Amino acid sequence: MARHSEPAAPQEIVTLAMVAETAGVSPSTVSRILTGHARVSDDKRRAVEEAIARLNYQPNVLARGLAQGRTLSIGVLTQDINSPFYGEALRGIEDELVGTGIVPLFVSGHWNLQDEIERMQHLLSRRVDGVIVLTGRLTDEQIREYARRVPIVVAGRTMKGHNIASMRVDDFKGAHRATQHLIELGHRRIAHIAGPQDHADSVERLKGYRKALEEAGIPFDPKLVVYADFHEPSGVLAINQLLEARQSFSAVFASNDQTAYGARLALYQRNIRVPEDVSLIGFDDLPGSRYVIPPLSTIHQPVYELGQAAARVLLKLIEGGKSRVSLPEPQLVARESTRRLRP
Amino acid sequence: MARHSEPAAPQEIVTLAMVAETAGVSPSTVSRILTGHARVSDDKRRAVEEAIARLNYQPNVLARGLAQGRTLSIGVLTQDINSPFYGEALRGIEDELVGTGIVPLFVSGHWNLQDEIERMQHLLSRRVDGVIVLTGRLTDEQIREYARRVPIVVAGRTMKGHNIASMRVDDFKGAHRATQHLIELGHRRIAHIAGPQDHADSVERLKGYRKALEEAGIPFDPKLVVYADFHEPSGVLAINQLLEARQSFSAVFASNDQTAYGARLALYQRNIRVPEDVSLIGFDDLPGSRYVIPPLSTIHQPVYELGQAAARVLLKLIEGGKSRVSLPEPQLVARESTRRLRP
């Protein structure tokens, strides 16, 4: 009889060694069964499995990682953990990873270079097995530098290199389609709320807008372009700017849905009806866009699929392989915020 | 001269031992400087710091964790990584953790008990130092069981226990205030789109609604209550249900903003104006609600602050301490979707 009674449920921390002991085998045997890296006799296997079940043993993923030189985790550098846009990508990544035993570490850069660098350092010091970078402000050079330490998949830009894969949606084509849609509806005075001028996506979208105008023989009027920052408040400002400059327009192409939401509000505040007085189209097709009043016409981006693809490609990269991805093209979703121009 | 030239940048994996060697000290000394757990002579410190800088050394957080018995990570069990509601809480958690060296592991339960259990197991096998549970379907018993292994902070329910802290916003009071607001505007036929009947939050909100009616001497009419699931599509359904049952009402209190968005759309589709024909109020004050047309009156919940508080309390719990939290009360935000009833 023990002199002191054991505490009811002391730490509840069961180690591989304890399993080995209660099963009456060596730790290596338990390990072999866990990893499946070698044959083990049936009786020992049974004994071990029973011990595992009885003790409710759960392998320590970190110790395993230390021994194997991997952490079974990947880093995801996003810009805002609560962004309705990137959120869809995060979902895609998460869903794709379920069942692989690999966990995503989400960190936010807040569109701030310094923050992004710190977060990357953090990820590296946790020895993530790979990293997914969702746009942001890191330079290609910096990405390449990080890629010497860890495989990287970058979304939102195009670059090649060892240990690097990239993927992006065709912003140019999407913007072209959006503008074309407005033109087909008879609009000629089409304003554009552009995104940040140093953001590759918005630059492409501006190009697509110009190209569509050009093809339709509509002269480009720089006064109809106003810059915003992809967030709602800047969409409000943009419309106000346009109106205060007394620009006349019958349609607005906002470079993303969030600025379109802002634009919608500004128009409402001025008693300008959508779509009766002004047609409005966005870009992204956020989940919320079908609940805008009126439901927002926009360009659907396959963001969820992009997240999935990024995860899939990264896993391949980690295993030392390569893989091709083809993302669906951006597609027009014509809802109720755009309509034919009344003569 | 070396016989073979070193590869340009082989693995780039620098260990503490390497730092110790190039600095000409023992590993323990390096460790001491890193952890700050003891005094070290200035010259050795300088040598080590120089070596760290020159080698660009980054400590392996996992190895450190293994040695210390902690992982410097916490788990966060949310329901959907892309939920506009919980997203704010995630931001709060993330921001509160910045600088502590502790990283949050976000996992999603999808309002599915089985998923939640699996995710919790996953977190435990990664030996997180603590867990924050954002509502969900785990029973109090299950939470208590997990708490034997790891400190837990639960948001959205009230429970006490060893290793457990809880915090929640006062749903009853918030719902009471929302209903009261409508009553003050002269409404008496007030419909309520309730949340899931097995969800504590929505039960409380329904109670608050009934209480406010009662206080105003308005008889409770069960026909004016219809159940939804906190998501947009169910808000659309709810309004349609109400209308098809030919219920007359001049105001709607939706149990959260997302169902209010759905309700708004359904009303729009039927040409029922907000707020001219029907007043509409939500609950949560999601960031998007100020961009609804018309801007949505709602009850502001301090979700970001809740996230911050949860993280703060958990850190205390991990250190073995306790702490009191007091969350701000839910507050009425009267915007433009509610107005005085015209006689």
Add this chain to the structure above:
DNA sequence: CTGTTAGCGCGTTCAA
């Protein structure tokens, strides 16, 4: 103040 010695919990040699 500092170096040496032991682990943390695993996987993986190497013999047997």
Add this chain to the structure above:
DNA sequence: TTGAACGCGCTAACAG
């Protein structure tokens, strides 16, 4: 097939 021994990178206990 199996066990013993070693190491992953780091911290902590123990001497000195």
